Amino acid sequence: METRLIEVKTGRSEVVHDLTPQCAAFLHETAPDRDGLLHVFVPHATAGIALIELGAGSDDDLLAALRDLLPADDRWRHAHGSRGHGRSHVLPALIAPYASIPVLRGEMALGTWQSVAFVDLNVDNPVRYVRLSFLAG
Template structure:
């Protein structure tokens, strides 16, 4: 299995960061298999969504509606509403596995691989990419 860590800057506010190009570069010469994208953080996730047409902003709006950043959360360290960040991975899983055919990720036309981070307290994230040959 081949594996490497990608460092992604998400900034100090909620963000959806498209990492498709980085994942595509990782698998480019690897043939057929599966690529696993994993975020080893308790407050971030991985989503397969359309970007650039407003869907990334819509996702953040939906998450804010379902998981508001207020003081209702029992987990209270960090910035106000930080408890919701720890609930995020139950809604946006911290991983995704995707098929790779001839060194290309088998995504649909409008699909992108995105890091979802609602936690502005940690502006830099790690993403582990692992490839299992088929």
């Protein structure tokens, strides 16, 4: 298995961050012309990985839906950090902290409009990490 930890700078705002270029570069370096699986994993308790169309408003729609489902208010029992921080700990139950993507001949076999996105509502941690792993077939 080939693996790499990448840094994602999210700043202090909720984000849907496109990881597709970093995933493609990782595969280009570690799996040229190989088949297998790309596993994308977030080693944090407050973030997730989504396969979603980015741009065209979809990323903003996702954040708006998550704000509706998980409001940043004082209802959360897990209550340290910024207001509503507990919602970030619920997020991985809705958007898993991982995704596995088929790799064919060194390329992700994504659908036409699919991208690999890091989703983070936690405004308390401006730097995050994502582990990319290639498992050869």
